[in-house]
Amino acid sequence: MTLATAQALTLARRAVLRTARQPALVIFPLIFPMLLLAVNTGGLRAETRLPHFPTNSFLAFALAVPFVQGALLATVNANVEFARDIQTGFLDRLALTPVRSLVLLVGQLGGLITIAVVQAVFYLGVGLAFGVRLKSGVAGGVLLLVLEALIALAFAGLGSWAALRTGSTEAVQSLFPVFFVFLFISSMNIPRNLIETTWFRWAATVNPVSYLIEAVRSLVITGWDGEALGLGFAVAAGLSALGFTLAAHALFHRLERS
Amino acid sequence: MKERLDVARAVAWRILYKMYSSPAIFLPTILFPLFFFTAFAGGLSRVRHVPGFDFRSGYTAFQFVFVLLQSAAFSGVFTGFGIARDFESGFMRRLLLAAPRRSGIILGYAAATTIRWLVTIAVVTVVALIARMQIGGNGIDLFGLYALGFLLNIAGTLWATGVAMRLRTQQSAPVMQMPVFILLFFAPVYVPLDLLQGWIHGVASVNPLTELLEAGRGFISGEPTRILAAFAISVGLGAGFALWAVRGLRKAEAAG
Numbered sequence: 001m002t003l004a005t006a007q008a009l010t011l012a013r014r015a016v017l018r019t020a021r022q023p024a025l026v027i028f029p030l031i032f033p034m035l036l037l038a039v040n041t042g043g044l045r046a047e048t049r050l051p052h053f054p055t056n057s058f059l060a061f062a063l064a065v066p067f068v069q070g071a072l073l074a075t076v077n078a079n080v081e082f083a084r085d086i087q088t089g090f091l092d093r094l095a096l097t098p099v100r101s102l103v104l105l106v107g108q109l110g111g112l113i114t115i116a117v118v119q120a121v122f123y124l125g126v127g128l129a130f131g132v133r134l135k136s137g138v139a140g141g142v143l144l145l146v147l148e149a150l151i152a153l154a155f156a157g158l159g160s161w162a163a164l165r166t167g168s169t170e171a172v173q174s175l176f177p178v179f180f181v182f183l184f185i186s187s188m189n190i191p192r193n194l195i196e197t198t199w200f201r202w203a204a205t206v207n208p209v210s211y212l213i214e215a216v217r218s219l220v221i222t223g224w225d226g227e228a229l230g231l232g233f234a235v236a237a238g239l240s241a242l243g244f245t246l247a248a249h250a251l252f253h254r255l256e257r258s
Numbered sequence: 259m260k261e262r263l264d265v266a267r268a269v270a271w272r273i274l275y276k277m278y279s280s281p282a283i284f285l286p287t288i289l290f291p292l293f294f295f296t297a298f299a300g301g302l303s304r305v306r307h308v309p310g311f312d313f314r315s316g317y318t319a320f321q322f323v324f325v326l327l328q329s330a331a332f333s334g335v336f337t338g339f340g341i342a343r344d345f346e347s348g349f350m351r352r353l354l355l356a357a358p359r360r361s362g363i364i365l366g367y368a369a370a371t372t373i374r375w376l377v378t379i380a381v382v383t384v385v386a387l388i389a390r391m392q393i394g395g396n397g398i399d400l401f402g403l404y405a406l407g408f409l410l411n412i413a414g415t416l417w418a419t420g421v422a423m424r425l426r427t428q429q430s431a432p433v434m435q436m437p438v439f440i441l442l443f444f445a446p447v448y449v450p451l452d453l454l455q456g457w458i459h460g461v462a463s464v465n466p467l468t469e470l471l472e473a474g475r476g477f478i479s480g481e482p483t484r485i486l487a488a489f490a491i492s493v494g495l496g497a498g499f500a501l502w503a504v505r506g507l508r509k510a511e512a513a514g
Contacts, residue, residue, distance in 0.1 A: 024429075024432075028432070035439075035440070035443075036443075038458075039443040039444065039447070039458075040448075041458075042444075042454065042455075042456065042457065042458025042459075042461075043443075043446070043447050043448040043449065043454065043458060044302075044305070044448050044449075045454075045455055045456070045458075046305070046308045046310075046311075046448075046449050046453045046454075046455070047302075047304075047305060047308065047448075049308055049309055050304060050305075050307060050308060177286065177290075181293060184293065184294075184297040184301075185296075185297060185301070189301060189302060190301060190302060190304060190305075194304050195301060195304065196303045196304040197300040197301070197303050199300070200296075200300040200301045204301070
């Protein structure tokens with residue numbers, strides 16, 4: 001194992017442990033998406049009676065949402081802690097050690113991805129326990145976790161960028177409503193082709209979160225849908241690249257200043 | 259009584275001044291209900307085609323009632339966050355020392371919350387009318403709808419005030435928020451009660467907020483229903499939580 005890998009793993013472990021030691025940061029991202037899933041599944045089950053609705057199980061249809069929402073919650077929470085590291089001067093002290101700045105960022109993001117994937121396994125377990133069966137099979141389940149890691153990287157990168165740019169926990173917390181707006185103005189509750197209001201359908205179509213949800217959803221209710229998966233992975237990879245680049249840039253600037 | 263009202267006026271003025279002079283605090287209170295309204299009424303309007311969905315005034319009006327009640331309840335919850343923040347900053351302790359009649363503090367917070375909610379719901383109403391929301395009810399029906407919202411707003415404020423006075427930390431936010439969230443969303447949010455199936459139907463049937471939603475939707479469509487039950491529940495919640503808030507205040511006093 002190279003020194004850089006060991007350093008990145010140590011920092012990733014720290015990010016995971018720090019989250020695990022705060023019950024509110026563990027329980028809330030596990031319970032809240034499940035609560036919303038229960039509410040929406042119960043309340044919108046009648047939607048499956050609409051012509052052309054893609055499945056007769058609203059639970060299977062809605063199961064994609066917690067994966068995206070959970071990645072969002074986990075990364076916002078963990079990046080609040082990252083911003084706290086900046087506020088308390090921990091990052092500045094770390095900059096005095098031989099750890100390379102890029103390794104520092106990889107370690108931080110690696111920790112966030114680990115948390116998000118653990119959550120995803122929990123959501124998948126809940127779905128399976130309540131009778132959802134993945135149309136794409138076991139291999140689809142594995143691909144779903146890979147996609148979840150990429151989605152988490154996207155949100156984590158953007159969250160880390162905000163943390164590094166502002167160094168403020170409040171600023172990172174304020175990202176949550178922004179991400180939430182993107183989640184709600186998407187195809188989370190109804191397929192895009194069934195959205196009746198034109199402006200909303202247009203907004204959901206240009207909203208990248210719709211494609212993330214639809215990719216996860218395709219593995220659950222459709223099977224192997226190349227188009228949905230291609231678009232989902234492309235959006236997740238694009239946002240990850242953007243988030244990572246912005247975060248790396250912000251980190252170099254911050255360390256330059258200190 | 260005059261002393262109590264003086265305290266209430268001062269507390270309410272401080273909250274409103276702080277809020278309306280700071281867009282970062284003011285805007286989310288307006289934007290969140292608007293956002294829920296557009297997301298639900300705009301995104302899910304196809305739900306009105308579900309067999310058995312027979313709400314006369316359309317899906318926009320159907321969701322407007324939910325957003326009205328939700329914004330009323332959550333305005334109260336946000337006030338609880340403010341009280342907790344005031345405890346953490348030390349302001350509340352100074353206020354408790356300075357106020358000749360401390361129950362005026364609760365009155366002041368409640369008055370400010372109501373004014374804030376009225377501003378919010380006025381904006382949401384204008385947006386709903388621009389979105390061509392159909393209103394079947396007359397003036398009296400609409401008064402009944404907003405009166406229900408007002409009572410829920412008071413109940414929400416008193417609930418969150420009671421929690422904030424007891425726990426006195428911003429970490430109590432989920433304790434204030436989650437029960438309200440659960441009560442609101444375990445009611446018939448997206449479709450009428452008759453169209454709910456399974457466990458959610460059972461839960462919604464015994465959820466007191468279902469009565470308020472059904473009555474509110476009856477008012478807006480001009481087919482009043484369950485009025486007595488809805489107002490009795492609202493007044494009961496308000497009275498119960500008033501006791502809860504006052505006893506919370508006593509605990510805060512005792513804690514020094």
